[in-house]
Amino acid sequence: MTDSGTVDIHISLYDYTNDIRVNLWLSCEGIFPTAKVYGFGDRPKSCHLYGFGDHPQGSLSGITSSCIMQGCEEILLLLGEHCASTLLQTDISIRKGVNLGYIVVSTCLDYLLREPFTYALYFVTAMGHVNFGVSAAFPASSPADALQAPAASVLVIGAGLAGLAAARQLLRFGLRVLVLEGRARPGGRVYTSRLGGGQAAVELGGSVITGIHANPLGVLARQLGIPLHKVRDRCPLYHTDGRTVGTRLDRSIDLVFNTLLDHATRLREALKEAAEGISLGEGIERLRRLYNVAKSEEEREVLDWHLANLEFSNAGCLSELSLAHWDQDDQFEMGGDHCFLAGGNSRLVHALCDGVPVLYEKTVKRIEHGVDGVSITVEGGQVFQADMALCTVPLGVLKSGSIVFDPELPENKLGAIQRLGFGLLNKVAMVFPSVFWDEEIDTFGCLNKESSKRGEFFLFYSYHTVSGGAVLVALVAGEAALEFEKVDPVVTLHRVLGILREAETNTETPEMIQSGHGNRSGR
Numbered sequence: 153m154t155d156s157g158t159v160d161i162h163i164s165l166y167d168y169t170n171d172i173r174v175n176l177w178l179s180c181e182g183i184f185p186t187a188k189v190y191g192f193g194d195r196p197k198s199c200h201l202y203g204f205g206d207h208p209q210g211s212l213s214g215i216t217s218s219c220i221m222q223g224c225e226e227i228l229l230l231l232g233e234h235c236a237s238t239l240l241q242t243d244i245s246i247r248k249g250v251n252l253g254y255i256v257v258s259t260c261l262d263y264l265l266r267e268p269f270t271y272a273l274y275f276v277t278a279m280g281h282v283n284f285g286v287s288a289a290f291p292a293s294s295p296a297d298a299l300q301a302p303a304a305s306v307l308v309i310g311a312g313l314a315g316l317a318a319a320r321q322l323l324r325f326g327l328r329v330l331v332l333e334g335r336a337r338p339g340g341r342v343y344t345s346r347l348g349g350g351q352a353a354v355e356l357g358g359s360v361i362t363g364i365h366a367n368p369l370g371v372l373a374r375q376l377g378i379p380l381h382k383v384r385d386r387c388p389l390y391h392t393d394g395r396t397v398g399t400r401l402d403r404s405i406d407l408v409f410n411t412l413l414d415h416a417t418r419l420r421e422a423l424k425e426a427a428e429g430i431s432l433g434e435g436i437e438r439l440r441r442l443y444n445v446a447k448s449e450e451e452r453e454v455l456d457w458h459l460a461n462l463e464f465s466n467a468g469c470l471s472e473l474s475l476a477h478w479d480q481d482d483q484f485e486m487g488g489d490h491c492f493l494a495g496g497n498s499r500l501v502h503a504l505c506d507g508v509p510v511l512y513e514k515t516v517k518r519i520e521h522g523v524d525g526v527s528i529t530v531e532g533g534q535v536f537q538a539d540m541a542l543c544t545v546p547l548g549v550l551k552s553g554s555i556v557f558d559p560e561l562p563e564n565k566l567g568a569i570q571r572l573g574f575g576l577l578n579k580v581a582m583v584f585p586s587v588f589w590d591e592e593i594d595t596f597g598c599l600n601k602e603s604s605k606r607g608e609f610f611l612f613y614s615y616h617t618v619s620g621g622a623v624l625v626a627l628v629a630g631e632a633a634l635e636f637e638k639v640d641p642v643v644t645l646h647r648v649l650g651i652l653r654e655a656e657t658n659t660e661t662p663e664m665i666q667s668g669h670g671n672r673s674g675r
């Protein structure tokens with residue numbers, strides 16, 4: 153774990169009562185800048201707006217955020233939510249890298265050797281890795297032992313998952329918090345609609361917990377005792393005429409697809425900087441031609457399905473994704489099963505809202521910030537003042553310039569806002585009177601004849617296991633998602649029902665009860 157220039161700290165926590173030992177690794181290089189920036193223990197009153205580029209995990213070296221999350225979640229689970237009080241012994245061993253300056257190293261060591269566990273706990277708590285969430289142990293109020301000095305105030309902009317989670321945590325740290333939300337409801341891009349006479353919980357926004365390991369949403373679900381349903385692996389594919397894609401064809405093109413991706417990785421390694429100007433789509437197509445694979449019409453359609461699935465997971469067209477960088481965030485992905493949450497993700501939103509002061513229909517138009525604090529003007533002219541602001545609005549809102557920052561945001565943040573992009577993913581949710589598809593699957597896919605339409609209703613998610621109704625959600629990704637925006641929803645609904653009728657030829661598709669639409673923008 154030791155990189156040149158870092159000090160890695162290994163803390164071994166031992167609970168005598170339960171005979172459990174948990175190991176936690178931290179990197180000093182990350183700890184000190186983080187402690188200075190956030191300094192919750194010191195209750196800074198200065199005004200800072202943190203956003204892109206300031207994320208403290210960016211300064212950790214030799215350790216990924218998911219490593220920390222994994223270690224901390226283990227602590228949380230194994231030692232219980234009151235881990236601080238159940239720990240009876242701490243061991244510490246420190247290995248130091250070679251290039252860190254003497255003064256910094258000795259300061260680190262002195263500090264850490266004095267109170268190693270307290271510091272580690274402080275760090276992981278301040279980072280929100282432990283002691284967070286919605287259990288009775290963490291109400292949205294200051295802990296009893298909080299400092300009595302007047303607390304700094306924070307205005308959180310946006311009551312999506314990020315804003316609500318941050319607001320709860322800041323309240324726990326003893327700050328005074330108010331959330332300003334533009335809409336009349338919390339949750340932002342998480343929205344569970346109740347369709348089919350209110351019987352079925354249908355996700356029109358974020359739906360799948362994409363990897364349960366070290367995922368804070370999984371921790372929330374466990375704290376609330378909400379069951380999770382693992383999305384099962386089997387995903388049959390259907391030809392356009394309704395035939396099931398045969399196992400041999402399915403497996404062989406699956407292998408072709410994965411091999412092409414492996415070769416694309418090697419290609420960019422070989423091309424080095426020259427890979428910068430090539431899109432992932434172009435790279436894969438060049439390799440397909442080079443290796444002369446997926447030549448027949450059927451093979452091509454199945455490969456197109458995999459490419460649509462790749463566009464879905466990246467919420468962008470392959471022609472827009474960079475061969476050099478498309479998978480740069482893979483190392484931060486959550487591992488483990490993908491899951492649905494019983495009853496819908498709004499259950500998490502409502503739990504996060506509990507005890508958090510939120511003002512709705514307060515669309516922020518202007519944020520003035522300086523050494524004396526922040527002054528925020530909402531639509532209609534009302535002004536709110538605080539020591540600090542935490543802005544959690546989506547990238548699209550920042551790009552649109554609908555919020556004026558005065559003074560303007562720093563160059564690095566403006567650059568990041570400008571460089572980051574997003575794409576489209578559309579979904580059509582349908583509620584039927586009964587499940588007419590195979591109940592033992594959670595997903596099935598449909599091929600398309602034309603490559604440009606490969607993402608049109610290419611994947612169906614079945615939510616019958618968790619939603620309280622016979623719910624299917626059809627996804628539209630890639631170029632098809634862009635076209636979808638221009639088409640009348642009634643027309644698209646007929647199209648998707650037509651596809652369903654073909655795909656499920658053995659049974660009759662019953663009349664649909666209700667439908668809904670949602671769309672998602674990704675990076």
Ligand SMILES: Cc1cc2nc3c(=O)[nH]c(=O)nc-3n(C[C@H](O)[C@H](O)[C@H](O)COP(=O)(O)OP(=O)(O)OC[C@H]3O[C@@H](n4cnc5c(N)ncnc54)[C@H](O)[C@@H]3O)c2cc1C
Nearest residue numbers: 310312313314334340341357358359360515516545671672
């Ligand atoms: C259709 C769809 C499907 C998705 N599927 C998945 C999935 O399966 N798995 C997954 O992990 N993620 C998925 N996502 C992404 C996930 O939902 C988001 O990443 C997540 O909800 C973002 O949370 P957030 O708090 O950062 O932002 P948001 O939820 O967007 O919250 C921002 C809040 O700020 C408010 N706001 C905006 N402008 C202003 C303003 N000027 N003043 C005041 N308030 C303002 C908004 O109303 C909103 O409530 C999906 C998203 C969509 C839309």
